[in-house]
Amino acid sequence: xxxxxxxEKATDFGNPNWVAYQTIVRTEVRRFTxxxxxxxxxxxxxxxxxxxxxxxLIGRRIGEMGGFDYMAYIVPGLIMMSVxxxxxxxxxxxxxxxxxxxxxxxxxxxxxxNQTILLGYVTGGVVRAVFVGVIVTILSMFFTQLAIHNIxxxxxxxxxxxxxxxxxxxxxxxxxxxxxxxSIVPTFVLTPLTYLGGVFFSIELLPDFWAGVAQLNPILYxxxxxxxxxxxVSDISLGWAYGILLSMTVVAYVIAVRLLANGAGVRx
Amino acid sequence: xxxxxxINGLKKTYDNGFYALKGIDLTVExxxxxxxxxxxxxxxxxxxxxxxxxxxxxSGSVKVMGYDIDQDFGMAKRHLGVVPQxxxxxxxxxxxxxxxxxxxxxxxxxxxxxPRIEHYLKRLGLWDKRDNPSRALSxxxxxxxxxxxxxxxxxxxxxxxxxxxxxxxxxxxxxxDFLTEINNQGxxxxxxxxxxEEAEALxxxxxxxxxxxxxxxxxxxxxxxxxxxxxFVCDLASPITSVPTIEGYECVxxxxxxxxxxxxxxxxxxEVFVSLSAHDVSVVSMRTKTNRLEELFVTMxxxxxx
Numbered sequence: 001x002x003x004x005x006x007x008e009k010a011t012d013f014g015n016p017n018w019v020a021y022q023t024i025v026r027t028e029v030r031r032f033t034x035x036x037x038x039x040x041x042x043x044x045x046x047x048x049x050x051x052x053x054x055x056x057l058i059g060r061r062i063g064e065m066g067g068f069d070y071m072a073y074i075v076p077g078l079i080m081m082s083v084x085x086x087x088x089x090x091x092x093x094x095x096x097x098x099x100x101x102x103x104x105x106x107x108x109x110x111x112x113x114n115q116t117i118l119l120g121y122v123t124g125g126v127v128r129a130v131f132v133g134v135i136v137t138i139l140s141m142f143f144t145q146l147a148i149h150n151i152x153x154x155x156x157x158x159x160x161x162x163x164x165x166x167x168x169x170x171x172x173x174x175x176x177x178x179x180x181x182x183s184i185v186p187t188f189v190l191t192p193l194t195y196l197g198g199v200f201f202s203i204e205l206l207p208d209f210w211a212g213v214a215q216l217n218p219i220l221y222x223x224x225x226x227x228x229x230x231x232x233v234s235d236i237s238l239g240w241a242y243g244i245l246l247s248m249t250v251v252a253y254v255i256a257v258r259l260l261a262n263g264a265g266v267r268x
Numbered sequence: 269x270x271x272x273x274x275i276n277g278l279k280k281t282y283d284n285g286f287y288a289l290k291g292i293d294l295t296v297e298x299x300x301x302x303x304x305x306x307x308x309x310x311x312x313x314x315x316x317x318x319x320x321x322x323x324x325x326x327s328g329s330v331k332v333m334g335y336d337i338d339q340d341f342g343m344a345k346r347h348l349g350v351v352p353q354x355x356x357x358x359x360x361x362x363x364x365x366x367x368x369x370x371x372x373x374x375x376x377x378x379x380x381x382x383p384r385i386e387h388y389l390k391r392l393g394l395w396d397k398r399d400n401p402s403r404a405l406s407x408x409x410x411x412x413x414x415x416x417x418x419x420x421x422x423x424x425x426x427x428x429x430x431x432x433x434x435x436x437x438x439x440x441x442x443x444x445d446f447l448t449e450i451n452n453q454g455x456x457x458x459x460x461x462x463x464x465e466e467a468e469a470l471x472x473x474x475x476x477x478x479x480x481x482x483x484x485x486x487x488x489x490x491x492x493x494x495x496x497x498x499x500f501v502c503d504l505a506s507p508i509t510s511v512p513t514i515e516g517y518e519c520v521x522x523x524x525x526x527x528x529x530x531x532x533x534x535x536x537x538x539e540v541f542v543s544l545s546a547h548d549v550s551v552v553s554m555r556t557k558t559n560r561l562e563e564l565f566v567t568m569x570x571x572x573x574x
Contacts, residue, residue, distance in 0.1 A: 016342070016375020023372025034360075102356035106366075106417075109320040110373035111345035268282065268323050 017116045024107075024117065028124025032090055032131075039090070040132060043082045047136045050078050051143045054200065066202050066233045071144045076227040077199030080161060082136045084219065087129035087162040088169035088190060091121050092182050095173030104266055114260040118170065118253075125166030126159065133158060146230060153229030153238065160245045161222045167252035174256070174265040190219075198223045203235045218248060270334055272298045272425045272456035273319070278328035280314050280480075288314040290480040291328065296473070298333075298424075301451045302458045303467035303488070306477035307569050312460045313353070315477070316429050320350045333424050346374065349423030351414045353430045359403035363394060363413060366402055367420050374421035381420065388416040392446070408439045415443070419450070426450065427458045432466060444470060464565055468492070478569045499557035500537070502527045505550035512547035514540060528557060 032039040051071070059070030066073055098104040107117055140146060148154055168185075176182050197219030203211045214220055215236070225241035228234035234241075259265070273296040280289040289311050296302045306312050317323030319330060319337070330337045335344040357366045364385060371381030389395040392412040397405060402413060411431065418426060428447070432440040440463075448470065451457050461467055467474060468488060475485040484491060507524035517540060518530040527549070529540055544551060 019375045019377050020373050023369055026372075027369055098358075101358060102354060103358045105320075105322055105352065105356045106370055107373055108322055109345065109348070109350050110370070110421075111342040111375065112373050113342075263324050267321065268317070 016111060017113055020110070020112050021116050021120050021123075024120025025123045025127070028090070028094060028121065029127055031094060032124070032128045039086070039128065040135065043086060043132045044135050044139060047078050047082055048139055050074070051140060055143055066227075066231070068231055068233070069144070072146075072231065073202075073227075074200055075140045075144060075146065076230040077197075077223045079133055079136050079140070080157075080219075080223050080226045081194050081199055083129040083133045083158060083161050084165045084194060084222065085186060085190065086132040087125040087165040088172070088186060090128040091125040091166045091169035092172040092176065092185075093169075094124065095121055095170055096176045096179070096182050099173070099176075099266060100179075108266060114257055118167075118256050118260060121170055122163060122166040125169060126162040129162035129166070130158065133162075148230060149232035150229045153225060157222065157225045157229060157241070157245070160242075160249060161226070164245060164249045164252060167249065167256050170256050171252065171259065174259045176265070193217050193219045196220075198227075198235060218244060221245060270298060271295045271331070272300065272333055273458065274329075274331040274334075275315070276329045278315065278318065278330065279326045280311075280318065280323065281326045288480050289318075289325075289328075292477065292480070292482050294475060294482060294485070296425075296456060296458055298456055299451070299454060300456055300473055301448075301471045302456070303471035303474045304458060304460045304477060305464065305467060305474060305565060306460075310477045310569075311480040312477055313429065314480075316350070316427055316460065319427065320348060321345075346421065347424045349418035349421065349426045351418045351426070351428040351431050353433065355402075355410050355414065357402055357410075357413065357417065359401065361402055362399055363402050363405065364389065364398040366413065367417055370417050371420045376421060384422075385416075385420060388419055392416050408435055411435055411439075412443075415446070423455070425456045425458070429460050430462060431459070432461065432463060440466075476565065476568055483568055497530050497532050500529050500531060500540075501555050501557050502529060502544075502551045503553045505552045508549060512544060512549055514543040517543075527551075 055071035055074060059074070062070045064070070064073075095104070098107075137146070172182065172185050196214060197217050198214070203214045203220065206214060221236060221241040221244050224234040224236045225238055225245070228238055228241075273294065275292060275294040278289050278292045278294075279287075281287050292311070292315065294315075304312055304315070314323055318325045319332065321337070330344075332344040333347040335347065337344045361369070367385040367388070368378055368381055371385065372378065386395070389398055392415060394405075394409060394412055394416065397409060402410065405413060411434075415428075415431065418428075431447075432443055435443065444466070447457060447459075459467065459471060471488055473486070474488050474491050476483050501522070504525050504527060508521070508527070509524065511519050511521045511527070513519075514529070516535065520528045522528055527544075531537060531540065541551070
């Protein structure tokens with residue numbers, strides 16, 4: 001009969017936080033791929049409907065916008081919309097789920113640093129956002145021809161946006177006490193901001209006052225910077241877009257780390 | 269002396285003003301099998317919660333294997349394994365993956381974790397269920413999974429919070445044997461339990477906590493020796509109708525075939541048997557009325573649990 005305890009004593013396996021980080025990312029990716037019907041299919045269907053209704057049907061009557069046909073004009077915004085919603089939803093629902101099922105305690109009782117926990121969840125959100133973004137991009141190619149104007153802008157804005165909204169989703173997950181709390185922000189804040197963030201129109205169409213108000217919407221910068229990467233046109237300066245996105249990301253990261261360090265929502 | 273656990277002046281006040289811990293001091297020696305007992309709401313779970321970072325302490329210090337949980341957070345956690353009262357694993361994960369993830373959180377790569385996970389799953393009778401989702405396990409299996417998960421990183425201090433709650437007798441005995449073996453191999457074990465016979469059977473040292481304060485800490489044997497009275501239940505060979513009078517002893521007839529005799533510390537049982545023989549009462553078997561530790565526990569915490 002074997003001994004109760006494992007014969008080999010604990011060994012130093014090098015950097016524990018790197019192994020732990022990989023473990024969280026692997027767990028997160030396995031989670032959203034296991035429920036792919038809930039995570040991958042809905043954005044594909046929703047975006048296809050946008051392409052058909054707004055791009056093909058209504059777009060034909062609208063004509064050009066920003067020097068491009070309407071379908072081509074809205075594709076970058078719709079790709080970013082899927083990146084935003086999926087990065088946010090992945091982290092907020094996963095972190096809240098681990099709180100609700102109490103298996104977040106597996107991490108809290110281990111030697112994991114707060115940064116490792118946060119980076120693991122954020123990376124999971126980024127991976128899902130990129131997965132869905134690629135799916136939506138491939139689908140869009142059935143409706144219009146995409147030419148990439150600036151690959152650096154496309155890649156960097158995609159990753160930066162996914163990181164920012166994963167962090168915001170994490171903060172939402174920390175504060176959420178019920179499942180309803182996870183859906184309130186996407187429904188009442190993210191969706192309206194996305195629709196008003198220049199996905200379907202150029203802010204040049206807005207009266208001066210509302211064009212000024214629109215510039216308070218961070219999603220406007222995301223959509224326009226990404227549109228610049230694909231089409232080479234933007235309503236706002238690229239430098240401003242990077243500045244605002246980077247600043248918001250740093251602020252969100254500091255808030256998220258502080259919340260974890262204080263044990264908000266997870267420790268009594 | 270180096271301790272497996274060293275708690276000094278530990279206080280916890282919750283946001284609603286409730287003083288859960290009022291400055292407890294507690295040490296547990298390396299290699300000990302230690303029981304932390306107390307009624308519901310006494311502060312046991314708060315203490316364990318602080319040890320494993322699920323509860324923020326208000327003040328005081330805690331060292332695990334000599335490592336301060338604030339200053340040497342990582343090292344303290346590496347030496348600590350916790351078996352919680354509730355099933356706090358992902359119910360949708362496969363049994364084996366739960367252990368792989370926990371090993372990963374402790375910095376153990378999958379390749380190194382796999383053989384030790386196989387060892388624990390086989391040793392705890394879960395190997396056949398390794399690919400089953402954990403929600404499909406029975407209650408006893410889930411409890412064993414919690415133990416396997418707590419051991420996967422080879423902690424030197426293992427804390428078990430009510431590990432045998434809701435477990436049938438056979439499985440409970442099996443878990444006792446397993447824990448005794450782990451302890452004999454050098455792992456320090458701290459146990460909280462409501463089954464006081466469990467603490468009496470397993471633990472060398474006991475501490476009783478009540479209202480957020482340690483009210484007793486001693487070896488199990490010394491603590492039990494403070495009991496002044498033990499009630500013996502005597503099964504009689506034939507029925508009797510009246511209680512026999514034994515000078516210096518209080519007797520109660522539970523039913524016609526069962527006599528209860530209170531024996532104070534220092535009194536002799538021989539006198540009881542001599543008197544019973546004189547009354548022509550024959551005893552065929554005898555046992556103590558209650559678990560002795562339970563009796564002591566109730567005495568020490570009496571009036572506090574209503």
